[in-house]
Amino acid sequence: MHFINSKSILSSNNGMNLYRGCTHGCIYCDSRSEKYNMNHKFEDIEVKRNSLDLLKKELLKRKPAMIGTGAMTDPYIPLEKRLKYVRNALKLVDRYGFGFTCITKSDLILRDLDLLKKINQKTKVVVQMTLTTADDDLCKIIEPNVCPTSRRVEVLKTLNEAEIPTVVWLCPILPYINDDEKNINSILDFCIESNVKGIVCFEMGLTLRKGNREYFFHKLDEHFPGLKEKYINQYGNDYKIPSPNNESLMRIFKKRTNANNILNTPQDVFEYLYEFPQKSHQTRLI
Numbered sequence: 001m002h003f004i005n006s007k008s009i010l011s012s013n014n015g016m017n018l019y020r021g022c023t024h025g026c027i028y029c030d031s032r033s034e035k036y037n038m039n040h041k042f043e044d045i046e047v048k049r050n051s052l053d054l055l056k057k058e059l060l061k062r063k064p065a066m067i068g069t070g071a072m073t074d075p076y077i078p079l080e081k082r083l084k085y086v087r088n089a090l091k092l093v094d095r096y097g098f099g100f101t102c103i104t105k106s107d108l109i110l111r112d113l114d115l116l117k118k119i120n121q122k123t124k125v126v127v128q129m130t131l132t133t134a135d136d137d138l139c140k141i142i143e144p145n146v147c148p149t150s151r152r153v154e155v156l157k158t159l160n161e162a163e164i165p166t167v168v169w170l171c172p173i174l175p176y177i178n179d180d181e182k183n184i185n186s187i188l189d190f191c192i193e194s195n196v197k198g199i200v201c202f203e204m205g206l207t208l209r210k211g212n213r214e215y216f217f218h219k220l221d222e223h224f225p226g227l228k229e230k231y232i233n234q235y236g237n238d239y240k241i242p243s244p245n246n247e248s249l250m251r252i253f254k255k256r257t258n259a260n261n262i263l264n265t266p267q268d269v270f271e272y273l274y275e276f277p278q279k280s281h282q283t284r285l286i
Contacts, residue, residue: 009054018085020046025145027219034211059096070103090115099124130169133178134186156194172206179243198263205242
């Protein structure tokens with residue numbers, strides 16, 4: 001861990017990252033890509049020391065909207081348990097009348113259920129949870145340092161009971177690893193049982209760029225001997241790595257989500273995520 005001072009904390013579309021880097025260890029993580037110009041070891045978390053002061057100033061200047069986090073770094077990394085930057089950011093989001101959405105794989109988010117419920121009563125909260133495999137043993141290989149899928153499903157159900165909407169990211173789906181009908185149907189079962197509002201699925205596959213490709217291939221050698229060569233022969237250095245089962249799996253995905261009234265196109269899900277409600281009892285404290 002190391003600290004820096006940042007010049008800003010909110011993007012033009014109200015996205016924020018309080019941390020940079022991650023210790024979840026997911027073997028496919030795109031945030032490792034050289035494209036993002038991270039000048040420190042990925043597991044050496046960069047903490048934006050002045051982020052909460054910046055957030056307060058920027059929230060005061062902006063029209064209330066949905067504040068999002070988790071696109072680059074899971075906000076609920078283990079370090080958050082001690083530093084509580086996300087929890088303190090939620091207090092500011094609540095105080096200034098904004099909404100909140102985040103992408104995570106961690107059950108640590110339940111620590112902040114009190115604040116999430118409070119914000120959701122005034123404006124809107126949507127928790128986005130990534131599910132890639134229904135098999136907890138496989139989950140421990142491809143996402144080794146975060147709670148397994150079964151626990152994430154428990155989190156989704158707890159949030160549903162608290163009347164907090166949820167969205168699932170069904171990605172990435174790794175060719176020859178988790179791209180089979182049993183896995184996709186099992187994840188969809190979890191989503192239906194948890195009453196999720198939408199599922200983000202761009203198609204069945206993953207993306208690889210310089211930086212994350214090398215790490216991913218190293219992990220394939222470690223856990224799936226011989227599979228790296230199959231990827232290289234089939235995909236070369238392509239950015240998009242589609243599953244050979246993409247068409248059949250997408251048919252299952254569309255059919256089951258349509259039948260259960262689950263939003264199933266990225267456009268529809270993103271429109272829902274960032275739609276900010278104008279509630280009559282909304283208050284804005286200064």
